[in-house]
Amino acid sequence: MKIVPNLWFDNAAEDAAKLYTSIFKNSRITSVTKYPEAATEFSGKPAGSVLTVEFELDGNPFLALNGGPDFRFNESVSFEIPCEDQEEVDYYWSKLTENGGEESMCGWLKDRFGLSWQVVPRRLGEIMADPDQKKVEAATAAYLTMRKLDIATIEEAYASA
Template sequence: MQKISPFLWFDNNAEEAMNFYLSVFKNSKVIRVAYNSPGAPGPEGVLLVATIELEGQQITLMNGGPGHPLTDALSLMVNCVSQGEVDYYWDGLLAGGGKEIACGWLKDRFGLYWQVTPVMLPELLGGPDKAKAGRVMQAMMKMVKLDIGALKAAADAK
């Protein structure tokens, strides 16, 4: 068990969100689920809380009712090693009504924010060459979905 893991509050569609995330992430599984019992605050038999694992990261989802919507103050980052992975997760997480934001960020149909990010991006933005980092940042700021080839081209430009 992880010492620290995300806990996400949904109004009433945590089970739908859980099934969606399990379908997008190939390396995923259900860890445990609990459904409302008689006398619980929600409808009997409806998912109360579930813990799932997506690519090794445990996440707990709860149907808590209205009043605490997800915001962009919290996002989950998907680290991608190739443009194919960026494309796969970008398209998968947008499926069914998600919304593109900017700079590799998107909001899925449940209101959860994601960053679909190439693993090489921090390397391109860091290091001693400030001009290179600036070119990469300027290129990224013009993108919605991140393009690894264009980021590398910006890094290599003189």
């Protein structure tokens, strides 16, 4: 059994799927459905316009729906991108914040569609699990001041504690 995240957009489902599949390796759009004539009055969407886009991000299934303006994304749900190194952090950060994305704090951002992402080095999880609370506190104090996470700065704070 799979769980498929369903992302609600007003009219940007296809644009979002194209962006996300261009950023993540091993990704593709698998199908696009259109609004049928019978749904136009109920949905307010013209027949033939994009209804859903099914896509995969690194093999994980997603669905994007053009459902109208009733619902918006917020930070209570986000997608985490575990990164191996600073190069990956920088790559995902720049791709997801370009063209209207917004930086937030502690590795969080919103893309231009308002969807929240966490761009986090895998190493941070290891640091946070260290039983030496002094080191954890030092690393935490360092990353709490950051927008995009800087692995070297976090490591330096961690090692110096």
